[in-house]
């Protein structure tokens with residue numbers, strides 16, 4: 453498929469106000485929990501990105517009624533014990549969150565199902581989820597003994613486990629907790645580094661009792677969820693692209709409204725502040741489970757920093773765009789403890805380093821991250837997205853400071869998380885595409 457896009461080099465100021473689309477992690481969970489619950493769930497601000505649409509299509513095949521009207525979604529469900537056994541495979545597309553969380557839910561359901569995803573999903577490790585689920589009694593088979601998709605799940609009665617997480621992963625934690633909802637006994641998950649906690653917050657919203665204390669999460673099995681209303685804030689992982697654009701472009705100011713500011717996701721804010729960026733944060737009053745605010749970023753003089761440890765899970769998806777930010781910071785930025793990047797939609801250490809080097813960045817890969825020296829003037833060229841939305845957007849944002857046009861091949865993958873990304877780029881810049 454030839455869906456490349458060529459962006460004119462654009463070194464002019466960026467100005468404007470944006471409302472980025474809904475949070476991807478929260479949008480997925482709102483559909484999943486609405487489908488598990490009894491009753492009606494209404495969702496506002498839903499992300500109509502390809503990944504979340506994959507989640508919807510899976511639940512429709514399980515017989516759940518889901519109606520979409522703009523970014524409002526209504527789910528009517530009789531609870532997961534009434535899911536219909538699907539006659540078709542459940543296609544999770546490019547979405548790791550859909551695949552892993554579905555495994556947790558389906559394991560304790562009453563149905564047999566088969567999960568498949570795209571080429572990228574077929575390479576992503578599933579053993580990290582299958583192994584604890586099998587400890588709970590799950591009946592899952594798949595390629596290489598359940599390490600990779602396609603995966604077949606025969607729903608069965610599960611038993612609770614006490615599980616210490618070997619990696620910081622909200623997808624693994626959530627899969628276990630969702631299986632735990634249907635298991636006999638109290639499921640315990642222990643995290644040494646805190647990963648995003650949208651599952652815990654939203655389970656409470658749907659009426660479940662769940663406790664979190666010092667990284668130990670406990671959930672009693674057999675709880676019934678009840679339909680509710682979910683307000684989805686803007687995705688800070690999408691806002692991150694415009695935060696970086698505003699910080700690195702000259703004489704710029706970008707205001708981003710209604711952005712989710714859950715502390716397990718705001719590592720990008722910490723990085724910008726530590727680098728000395730000109731960033732203002734207003735936290736809004738909100739009745740939602742998730743904190744929401746407005747971020748205003750202005751052109752900034754940036755200093756290099758070291759990024760590692762507990763900060764990594766709080767910004768794991770932002771590392772590609774942080775690498776671009778670091779090319780404009782004075783000094784040597786070190787990103788470490790981020791091996792997980794190798795098993796995202798693509799190997800993001802290799803992809804980021806390879807593509808930014810093409811633009812003239814001084815960047816080297818390490819075993820667990822990268823080392824970037826700046827500031828460096830970026831040129832232009834033809835970049836690969838590797839079918840990874842965040843690599844594609846990183847390349848597009850580079851064009852706000854590049855001296856030559858930048859072409860992104862397979863740019864349509866950006867619609868996985870940010871379908872109107874180029875419209876938003878056009879609002880804040882004099883961005884033009886060249887053919």
Ligand code: S3P
Pocket residue numbers: 476477478549620621622623624626648768769792
């Ligand atoms: C997500 C968790 C993270 C993140 C992904 C979304 C989630 O993955 O990278 O984009 O919604 O739970 P891991 O759980 O693999 O760290």
